[in-house]
Amino acid sequence: MKLYSEAEASTGALDGKRIAVLGYGSQGRAHARNLADSGHDVVVGVRAGGPSWDKARADGLAVATPADAVRDADLVAFLVPDMAQAAVYSDVADGIKAGAALLFAHGFNVHFGQIEAPADRDVILVAPKGPGDLVRRQYEIGRGVPCLFAVHQDATGKGRDRALAYAHAIGGSRAGVLETTFAEETETDLFGEQAVLCGGATELVLKGFETLTEAGYQPEVAYFECMHELKLIVDLLYEGGLEKMHEFVSETAKYGDLTRGPRVIDEGTGERMREILKEIQDGRFAREWIEENEKGLPEYNRLMEQDLAHPIEKVGRALRACMSWLKTGRARAA
Numbered sequence: 204m205k206l207y208s209e210a211e212a213s214t215g216a217l218d219g220k221r222i223a224v225l226g227y228g229s230q231g232r233a234h235a236r237n238l239a240d241s242g243h244d245v246v247v248g249v250r251a252g253g254p255s256w257d258k259a260r261a262d263g264l265a266v267a268t269p270a271d272a273v274r275d276a277d278l279v280a281f282l283v284p285d286m287a288q289a290a291v292y293s294d295v296a297d298g299i300k301a302g303a304a305l306l307f308a309h310g311f312n313v314h315f316g317q318i319e320a321p322a323d324r325d326v327i328l329v330a331p332k333g334p335g336d337l338v339r340r341q342y343e344i345g346r347g348v349p350c351l352f353a354v355h356q357d358a359t360g361k362g363r364d365r366a367l368a369y370a371h372a373i374g375g376s377r378a379g380v381l382e383t384t385f386a387e388e389t390e391t392d393l394f395g396e397q398a399v400l401c402g403g404a405t406e407l408v409l410k411g412f413e414t415l416t417e418a419g420y421q422p423e424v425a426y427f428e429c430m431h432e433l434k435l436i437v438d439l440l441y442e443g444g445l446e447k448m449h450e451f452v453s454e455t456a457k458y459g460d461l462t463r464g465p466r467v468i469d470e471g472t473g474e475r476m477r478e479i480l481k482e483i484q485d486g487r488f489a490r491e492w493i494e495e496n497e498k499g500l501p502e503y504n505r506l507m508e509q510d511l512a513h514p515i516e517k518v519g520r521a522l523r524a525c526m527s528w529l530k531t532g533r534a535r536a537a
Contacts, residue, residue, distance in 0.1 A: 206349075206379035212371035216364035223248050223276035225269050225291060226283035227255035229335030230308050234282060234373050235264055237342045241372040248272030248295075269295050278304040278365060281318075285309060286496045289317040299324065302358065304365045309392060310385035313355055315489040325362035326355040329370045330388055338373060347377030355385045393483045398476045405510075407467075408433065412515045422518045430519060 224235040225248040239245045247259040248269035259266045273279050273295045281288050289312055292305075299305070304325035305318075312318040313326060320326050331338045333348040341348050350373070352366040370380045396402065411429035416422050439448040449457055482488045495503055523529055 204381065206381055207367060207370075207376060208379065209371060209376040212367040212376035212380050214364040214368045214371075216361055216368040217243060217278060217372065218368075220244065220277035221246065221275055222369075223272040223279045225249075225272065225279065225281050225295070227259050228282070228284070230331070230338070231255075231280075231282035231335070232258070232262070233331075233335035233339040233342075234280060234308075235259070236262060236339060237373040238369075239264060240342070243372055246272045246276070270298055273298045273303075275300065276303060278306055278369065280306040280308075280369075281312075282308055285311045286493075288312045292318045296320075304359075304362065306366070306369060310353070310355075310389035311393075311489070314385045314389040315486060315493075317493070320356060322356070323358050324356070325358050325365060327362050327366040327369075328353040328355065328383075328385055328388060329366055329373070329375065330392070331373065331375060341378075342374035345377070347374035349378040350375030350380045351383045351388050352380055353383050353385050353388060390480070390483050393488065394476075394480050397483075397488075398479050404433075409513060409515060416514070422514060423522060426515060426518045426522055430515060431522070 221244045222238055223246050224231055224238070227235065227247055227249050231247070235245050235247050246265040246267055247255075248267055248271070249255040249259065251268050256266055269291060276299070279295070279299055281292065283291050288307075292312075301321075301323040302325075304327055305320050307313060307326075307328050308330050310328050310330075313320075313328075328351070330351040331348045332350065333341075338348045350370040352370050354362040354366060357363065367376075367380060370376055408429050412422075412425045415425035415428065436448060436452075439451055443450070449460075452460075479488075495501075
């Protein structure tokens with residue numbers, strides 16, 4: 204493993220170059236502001252007159268329509284949502300000059316063939332391992348969020364240096380920048396979301412809540428045990444892995460972890476995880492998700508409505524309203 208530091212990532216490959224950031228959501232806003240604060244010439248490409256247009260201008264950044272933003276840009280960062288990227292690329296592709304770099308924060312559209320760049324352009328990736336709000340906050344206090352970087356197409360021979368310079372400019376090199384490929388970043392990111400971070404974790408919480416409430420325990424107590432206290436364990440894991448988690452929980456909790464955990468998450472779970480990974484690797488998930496968007500998201504909307512109607516949500520809203528220390532804002536991961 205090679206983690207690139209600030210000294211190694213500050214290649215100067217973007218010095219004096221114009222960077223167009225398309226999209227001003229969680230990642231777009233963080234990237235654009237960090238790039239500008241690092242001394243780069245940044246223009247934000249968004250729909251004229253929309254809320255993102257006004258927000259970017261209020262942040263002191265140059266703003267233009269996407270088509271105008273990419274003209275004369277040496278690097279174009281596509282930071283709009285995954286399902287909008289292909290359409291945005293189609294709209295602006297003819298205006299991107301030869302030799303420019305196309306940069307992505309997630310490899311989905313390139314890896315699954317939704318965007319195919321001409322041979323005369325670099326295609327690179329810089330993926331911070333954290334939500335945009337964290338990328339910005341860490342930068343402001345002199346720290347950084349680790350980043351992955353990759354080069355899919357190196358037309359100019361400068362693709363790698365450009366990716367490292369971009370990661371450095373948004374603060375990633377302060378924490379370390381790890382080289383990967385578009386395939387590895389895309390497939391591991393999707394798997395993590397589906398099997399562990401979002402799908403796996405939330406389903407585990409819901410099943411635990413249902414098990415306790417079906418056995419007659421108070422929903423509020425079940426919420427505290429299965430949802431609320433999860434943050435305490437995740438923070439320990441984040442800060443020091445399994446070792447720190449074991450250090451700070453009771454002996455009883457540790458014994459229960461070691462003897463009962465493998466009964467809940469067993470080899471059958473591993474087999475299903477491998478099935479999910481295979482669906483990602485062979486493109487089945489990508490095709491399904493693209494088709495769902497083309498249909499207008501009927502199944503997505505049905506499942507989302509079902510998820511948010513779960514009893515744990517009603518209980519949780521009432522309990523969280525009593526927790527004055529919780530932020531009212533919502534952090535987004537992408």
